Amino acid sequence: MRELTYREAVxxxxxxxxxxxxxxxxxxxxxxxFGGAYKxxxxxxxxxxxxxxxxxxxxxxxxxxxxxxxxxxxxxxVAEIMYIDFSxxxxxxxxxxxxxxxxxTGGKIKLPLVIRTQGGGGVSAGPQHSxxxxxxxAHIPGLIVVxxxxxxDAKGLLKSSIRDDNPVLFIEHKGLYAYKGPVPEEDYLIxxxxxxxKREGKDLTVVAISRSVHMALEAAEVLKKExxxxxxxxxxxxxxxxxxxxxxxxxxTGRLMIVHEACKTAGIGAEIAAFVAxxxxxxxxxxxxxxxALDVPIPFGLRLESLVLPQLKDIISCAxxxxxxx
Amino acid sequence: xxIPPEKIKEIYVLMKRCRLFEERSIAELRKGMxxxxxxxxxxxxxxxxxxxxxxxxxxLLTTHRxxxxxxxxxARFDRIMAELYAKExxxxxxxxxxxxxxxxxxxxxxxVGIVGSGIPVAxxxxxxxxxxxxxxxxxxxxxxxxxxxxxxxxxxGFAAAFNLPVLFVLQNNQYEESTHWTYWGGRMKNLAxxxxxxxxRGVSVDGNDAVAVAEVAVDLVKEVREGxxxxxxxxxxxxxxxxxxxxPGTTYRDKAEIEEWRIQRDPVARLYARLxxxxxxxxxxxxxxxxxxSRELAEAxxxxxxxxxxxxxxxxxxxxxxxxxxxxxxx
Numbered sequence: 001m002r003e004l005t006y007r008e009a010v011x012x013x014x015x016x017x018x019x020x021x022x023x024x025x026x027x028x029x030x031x032x033x034f035g036g037a038y039k040x041x042x043x044x045x046x047x048x049x050x051x052x053x054x055x056x057x058x059x060x061x062x063x064x065x066x067x068x069x070x071x072x073x074x075x076x077x078v079a080e081i082m083y084i085d086f087s088x089x090x091x092x093x094x095x096x097x098x099x100x101x102x103x104x105t106g107g108k109i110k111l112p113l114v115i116r117t118q119g120g121g122g123v124s125a126g127p128q129h130s131x132x133x134x135x136x137x138a139h140i141p142g143l144i145v146v147x148x149x150x151x152x153d154a155k156g157l158l159k160s161s162i163r164d165d166n167p168v169l170f171i172e173h174k175g176l177y178a179y180k181g182p183v184p185e186e187d188y189l190i191x192x193x194x195x196x197x198k199r200e201g202k203d204l205t206v207v208a209i210s211r212s213v214h215m216a217l218e219a220a221e222v223l224k225k226e227x228x229x230x231x232x233x234x235x236x237x238x239x240x241x242x243x244x245x246x247x248x249x250x251x252x253t254g255r256l257m258i259v260h261e262a263c264k265t266a267g268i269g270a271e272i273a274a275f276v277a278x279x280x281x282x283x284x285x286x287x288x289x290x291x292x293a294l295d296v297p298i299p300f301g302l303r304l305e306s307l308v309l310p311q312l313k314d315i316i317s318c319a320x321x322x323x324x325x326x
Numbered sequence: 327x328x329i330p331p332e333k334i335k336e337i338y339v340l341m342k343r344c345r346l347f348e349e350r351s352i353a354e355l356r357k358g359m360x361x362x363x364x365x366x367x368x369x370x371x372x373x374x375x376x377x378x379x380x381x382x383x384x385x386l387l388t389t390h391r392x393x394x395x396x397x398x399x400x401a402r403f404d405r406i407m408a409e410l411y412a413k414e415x416x417x418x419x420x421x422x423x424x425x426x427x428x429x430x431x432x433x434x435x436x437x438v439g440i441v442g443s444g445i446p447v448a449x450x451x452x453x454x455x456x457x458x459x460x461x462x463x464x465x466x467x468x469x470x471x472x473x474x475x476x477x478x479x480x481x482x483g484f485a486a487a488f489n490l491p492v493l494f495v496l497q498n499n500q501y502e503e504s505t506h507w508t509y510w511g512g513r514m515k516n517l518a519x520x521x522x523x524x525x526x527r528g529v530s531v532d533g534n535d536a537v538a539v540a541e542v543a544v545d546l547v548k549e550v551r552e553g554x555x556x557x558x559x560x561x562x563x564x565x566x567x568x569x570x571x572x573x574p575g576t577t578y579r580d581k582a583e584i585e586e587w588r589i590q591r592d593p594v595a596r597l598y599a600r601l602x603x604x605x606x607x608x609x610x611x612x613x614x615x616x617x618x619x620s621r622e623l624a625e626a627x628x629x630x631x632x633x634x635x636x637x638x639x640x641x642x643x644x645x646x647x648x649x650x651x652x653x654x655x656x657x
Contacts, residue, residue, distance in 0.1 A: 062480030069450020106419030107645035
């Protein structure tokens, strides 16, 4: 199968949906000719024109407001917020307007709106450009939160997000844009709200988010040589989360580890641990463990940053502690 | 443009409808109607002098103090009253209450409870109109307080950048909660001056002189519809009651000041006096009109009280998300 980068896969999803549906348009800072800060939308303004690839003023609340308004008035906007760290500037409109508008109108209106952004660290981007803030948004009823880990998933999930009639926060990972993987040429969708078992195993369930999925898969390879069979699950949609797939896996393995780049306290791992404890505590043969970022700002220097963010070795040593030898 | 007599009379009837609705809703609150109530008594002239120049397809976004804004656009007493009473027959099935009412069949897209946040959304609505080549005007109401928010800046900035068909109407009722606008805005003559920062035309009028508002609004609506881009219209007015009905409004304002605006400068009385003077109305006609509106209000209250609340199952079914169920397990 043909290989695309994660960046190209996102771009292809955007292109296909804009071709398919003329009410889809994009807006954001420098997304037209410049192609966006991470060049995801490069070339699309040549193809679709700057009326449907709208460069905006540097104003995140303005972008969110414009996207919400356009969705109310019958279009399907895809807004780019350059960094999830900057989404704080738009978060009132996302939380108090987009997430509640359908409810406040008694369910009479649809808000088909995608906010694309990217988060995560590992590239020396410093404390204000490296955060993973997905748990904030997952906390809000009315929002859907999606975090793809592969080019294939990114394309199929983004197409589904654009076709969904609800506000979706689509969080890419800056460290994955150059990552290559197979993406078929034919049209396909990946349903929102469904997790995927990325690797099967019987000894330990690792639920990993976004880029951590790749680290978990790498760890699984290493641990296999030690006789530990790891099952890796990528929830893909953070909200609403596919609890069933995770619970069935934990029922099988009896052990659960959660890996994410967000800080540990009140990260989405806390929610996963909580629902497994509520609904599947009898499945567990060991305490649930979380491998997550330390509760500190993400540092600038790479050495310090790697001390703060979860690493391959952290997953491996945690797994060794969780699964008894022999 | 000069306003023909029949339009002036139409404006007066709308103002009267707003005034009597607001008075009745206060009475209902005192009888146990739920929620907060932000009375717009004293501010009726602005929305009522703009609405007659709008088309059915024009959009409206308003604020937490928005009853008059939507009544002027044709929202029905009974369905507003039912919404205020949290009944299913209300405009939003009782899920929005006073602060968030939307009447989508009238292109009234809603009121916002976060001050200022409707401004950038209005620009987005107008952006869609422009992209679809519609000749629709979006009217966005805000207050003096909202002009301090970043939303005002970003929303007007967007409308200016894309030459969007929005009429921003700033109802300067002079007090953001308890703080007079000159406390932070004293370097300006008025708040329409803010529009200069975006290269947008700004006009300030006496917002308690309905005819003066109408004379400006009729031209501005036409200009915006014809593609002039956004305009900011400020009407200087006064909020007779406190911020909401739990605030007496007298701890930060002189009684004499309130009385002056309530009596000498009352926009409804002012227009009535003018209509009488110009023989456009008689006292008898006015009395009959009041009675008719009061009857309609009594019917609206009856309708609201007789309506039932939405069932919890129905309230939470397909309202949080479109097409996604929500888990209803508290325990």
